[in-house]
Amino acid sequence: MVSLGLYGEIFRRNTLASGVIPQISLIMGAAAGGHVYSPALTDFTIMVDQTSQMFITGPAVIKTVTGEDVSLEDLGGARTHNTKSGNAHYLAADEADALEYVRELVSYLPQNNLEDPPYYDEVADLAINETDLALDTLIPDSPNQPYDIRRVIEAVLDDEEFLEVQELFAQNIVVGFGRVEGRTVGIVANQPMQFAGCLDIDASEKAARFVRTCDCFNIPIVTFEDTPGFLPGTDQEWNGIIRRGAKLIFAYAEATVPLITIITRKAYGGAYDVMGSKHLGADVNLAWPTAQIAVMGADGAVEILYRKQLANDSDPAALRKTLVDEYNDTLANPYVAAERGYVDQVIQPHDTRQEIVRVLRLLRTKRESMPPKKHGNIPL
Numbered sequence: 001m002v003s004l005g006l007y008g009e010i011f012r013r014n015t016l017a018s019g020v021i022p023q024i025s026l027i028m029g030a031a032a033g034g035h036v037y038s039p040a041l042t043d044f045t046i047m048v049d050q051t052s053q054m055f056i057t058g059p060a061v062i063k064t065v066t067g068e069d070v071s072l073e074d075l076g077g078a079r080t081h082n083t084k085s086g087n088a089h090y091l092a093a094d095e096a097d098a099l100e101y102v103r104e105l106v107s108y109l110p111q112n113n114l115e116d117p118p119y120y121d122e123v124a125d126l127a128i129n130e131t132d133l134a135l136d137t138l139i140p141d142s143p144n145q146p147y148d149i150r151r152v153i154e155a156v157l158d159d160e161e162f163l164e165v166q167e168l169f170a171q172n173i174v175v176g177f178g179r180v181e182g183r184t185v186g187i188v189a190n191q192p193m194q195f196a197g198c199l200d201i202d203a204s205e206k207a208a209r210f211v212r213t214c215d216c217f218n219i220p221i222v223t224f225e226d227t228p229g230f231l232p233g234t235d236q237e238w239n240g241i242i243r244r245g246a247k248l249i250f251a252y253a254e255a256t257v258p259l260i261t262i263i264t265r266k267a268y269g270g271a272y273d274v275m276g277s278k279h280l281g282a283d284v285n286l287a288w289p290t291a292q293i294a295v296m297g298a299d300g301a302v303e304i305l306y307r308k309q310l311a312n313d314s315d316p317a318a319l320r321k322t323l324v325d326e327y328n329d330t331l332a333n334p335y336v337a338a339e340r341g342y343v344d345q346v347i348q349p350h351d352t353r354q355e356i357v358r359v360l361r362l363l364r365t366k367r368e369s370m371p372p373k374k375h376g377n378i379p380l
Contacts (some may be wrong), residue, residue: 007034014041019216022109026098027052027078027088040087043213044105044165046098047078047088054081054088082168086202089166104163108177108184110217117219120182122158124357128350131155135349139265139290143297146192149174152224152264153187156180156353162187165210170202175210177219181357186214189224190275192265199271200231201244208247211255220258220360223276226265228297245274246379252280254376258363260356263287263334263343268296278342283366284359286352287334287343294332298324 017023018041025039026046030053039045039054047054055076062068062075074080081088092098110117135155138147154160157178164176172194176187188207190197214221230241252259252274260283261276272293278285287293294301302323303310310316330336337343347355 004034007037010038011041014038018043019113021112022106022217024102024105026102027054028095028098029053030072032056032058043216044089045081045087046090046092046101047081048092048095048098049078051095052078079168082166084169086166086169086206088169091168105177108163108179108219113216113218115218117184117217119184120179122182124158124181124353126354126357128354131160132350132353135352138349139288143265143292144196146196148193149189149191149197149224149226149264152352153178153189156222156356157185157187158182166206170200170206172196172198172200173203173207175207180222180353180360183360184219185360186210186219186221187224188221188276190227192226195231197227197266198229198231199227199245199248199274200236201239201241204241204245204248204274208251211248211251215251215255215257218257220260220363221255221276222356223259223261223282225261225263225267225272225275227268227271227275228266229269229271243379245270248274249280250376250378252276252282254370254378255281256366256368256370258360258366259283260359260363261285262352262356263291263293264349265290265292266297267291267293278344283363285343286355287337287346288349288352289334289346290349291334291337291343291346292328292332293334293337293342294327298327298332301327 014023023042024044024046025042027039028048028051031039032055036054036056053072053076059070059072059075062070078088078091082091090101092101108117132155135152138151140147150162153162153174158180162176162178164174166175172191174187174189174191178185178187188210211221230245259276259281267275273279276282302320306323310320313319334343334346338346
């Protein structure tokens with residue numbers, strides 16, 4: 001009983017320290033039973049491949065109770081928690097790699113919530129360089145062809161250095177830390193290379209947790225948006241995509257740090273709102289000329305809106321192409337959103353780094369007051 005009581009005291013201290021000081025757990029061996037809840041309450045958990053394990057009940061107990069055979073690694077190994085459960089934030093090759101990752105991670109974080117993150121006195125060179133110009137040709141001609149969002153992320157960060165968090169989990173969204181003009185920023189970005197950048201349950205929770213972590217420790221958030229919407233399917237619906245997707249809405253809407261969103265291509269449906277939109281409180285929303293902002297994509301909209309005309313036309317393929325082009329030209333473009341004030345500026349891709357630098361300078365002294373309350377009720 002004494003050990004259970006002491007566990008509870010540790011968990012309470014973890015909880016009280018949450019959002020006050022950064023908490024990082026390194027799992028260097030096996031953590032079983034009650035041990036696992038302390039790292040679960042911390043901000044970051046690093047595990048070592050083939051060395052670390054976390055589980056509540058071990059393989060022997062599972063075999064006895066359920067008859068299921070599972071190995072230690074498959075049940076709670078470092079790779080399992082980095083790829084399946086999302087309980088870990090980095091898969092280290094060895095202990096030295098784990099410690100090096102922590103050293104780098106700490107360099108981006110303040111000592112507590114009343115301080116700003118460490119920064120270097122740098123003045124960004126705003127002259128357009130080759131890396132900036134490469135963004136002009138990054139977006140493929142076909143809206144269905146993917147590209148690697150990391151190329152955009154690295155192009156806007158100092159020295160193209162990006163420390164990714166949870167790289168192996170929910171790979172349809174990318175989160176991590178970098179610096180702009182020597183100051184820490186958090187990056188949230190849809191990844192078109194995975195599920196076309198769709199938001200699903202895992203991606204929503206991964207991004208929501210990261211946004212809240214950044215907000216705890218005064219780290220501005222830069223969001224790159226290219227998503228056709230939420231991933232459809234009974235599996236997603238039955239497992240709570242409505243409630244769990246709402247966590248990302250809550251995280252952005254509650255954040256008081258500087259928020260910048262850049263729409264690179266698709267911003268469809270509810271996912272447009274969820275990904276740090278102006279309506280949720282983003283300070284500045286920018287869009288590339290390739291941005292497509294609409295309730296849904298042109299192909300789907302045409303099929304719904306013009307079903308009868310397409311069924312009765314002698315050349316439905318030609319009519320469909322005409323209607324799709326018309327939809328994209330008149331509705332699904334950034335200029336319509338800009339006219340309504342939903343987008344502050346349509347910029348050329350090669351100007352992205354410079355605009356982010358200027359906006360972050362402008363928002364450096366941002367202060368925002370929230371309504372008096374005990375705490376919000378995030379949809380857990």
